[in-house]
Amino acid sequence: MLVLALLAGVPPAAGCGGSNAGATGAPALLRDQAQQAVMAYAAAVGQAGDRLDASLLPKAEADPQLTMDTAAVKLRRIVKARTGTLKLSHVRVAVPRQSAYPRWFAAEGVSGSGKDALRHAMLFTQAKAGAPWLLSADPFPTDTAFSRVALDHDGYAEAVAPSASGLAIAPDRLAAAHAALLNGGPRAAGADRLxxxxxTTEAFTALRHAEAGLRRNGITLESRFSPAPAPVHALRTRDGGALVWYVLKQNEAYSATKKGKLTVTGDLVGLAPPSSVSTRMDTTVLIQYLATVPAHGGAGVTGMYRKAVAASGH
Incomplete structure (x- = not known):
């Protein structure tokens, strides 16, 4: 599913103040305003999705979502697959108290129904005063991790500093630990924090099996994961832990001894002309994650949105 957003600026609550992490001042916007922002986002999806026009996205999204959805539009234009209207149900927001910019809030919602239901863990950001609220991330959790976010007596959340102590792993170290695991397996340095x-571990095993299968077909795949240059966001959970949004980058290099072995298919359609690929193809993939970090033990990764964003052939 292509997830798009188009939000007009939502005015901040009067008298915003306090620090960013663990603030006690006014929130960046009221909960009702955040709900309105989410509804505006859902209502506007149809325009870009129906037109399949990536030029609409910079007014709707911020990176990494912008880069990922721009690539998704390119694919959908080629396969002529329009997205239609996004209808969200069971929407709830978690607005932290903040003063400095960029400001942000998170929201959960469900699109579709039955076996086609998809849970969203959306992250909206505002770069400066008066700027629009843009969708920055939307990993798809497979559980109800969002329900664990702690809310104060007024219904507002607490932002957790990226370098916060008192957790099994600091939020800003999650990406490096996850990349180490996917590169080197469960015994890699720091991988035991996940x-x-x-x-995590099953993804590492699946990638190794995929590489072995490609080798049997005359194709070599070299894959490397690293933290993406994207801000880390975290909210306090009721057990004293944190719910964390972070991003990895995956660089892939495919090579084949014979022409015709490599083709531009699947998620890569629209990123490179099929005629440009002969015996080598390099790709860049962005992967958004949502993790629940406890005070002690391993961080559980519950959400993910993966998208190839660039490809070139030789």
């Missing part, structure tokens, strides 16, 4: 699961 709990085993489909998006």
């Amino acid at each position: 709990a085993p699961g489909p998006k």
Whole structure:
């Protein structure tokens, strides 16, 4: 699913103040305003999705979502797959108390229904006073991790500093630990800070199996993960832990001894002309993650949105 956003600026609450992490002042915007922002986002999805026009996205999104959805529009234009209207249900917001910019808030919602239901963990940011609220990230969690966010007596959340102590791992170290695990496996340095699961240890095993399968078909794949240059955001959970949004970059290099082995298919469609690929193809992938970090133990990675954003052939 292509997730787009188009939000007009929502005026901040009067008298905003306090620090960013653990602030006690007024929030960046009221909860009702955040709900309105989410609804405006959902209502505006159809315009870009129906037109399949990536030029609309800079007014709707900020990176990494902007780069990822721009690539998604390119693919959908080629396969002629329009997205239609995004209808969100069960929407709830978590607005931290902040003063400095950029400001942000998070929101959960569900699109679709039944077996097609998809849970969203949306992150909206505002770069400066009067600027629009833009969708910056939207990993898709497979559980109800968002429900664990702690709210104060007024219903507002607490932002956790990226370098916060008192957690199993500081939020700003999660990306490096996750990259180390995907590159070197569960025994890599720092990998033990992440709990085993489909998006951590099982993902490492699946990638190694995929590489072995490609080799049997005459194709070599070299893959390297690293933290992406994207801000880390975290909210306090009721157990004293944190819910964390972070991003990895994956660089892939495919090579084949014979022409015709490599083709531009799947997520890579629209990123490189098929005729440009002969015996080598290099790709860049962005992966958004949502993790629940406890005070002790391994961080559980519950959400992910992966998208190839660049490809070139030789």
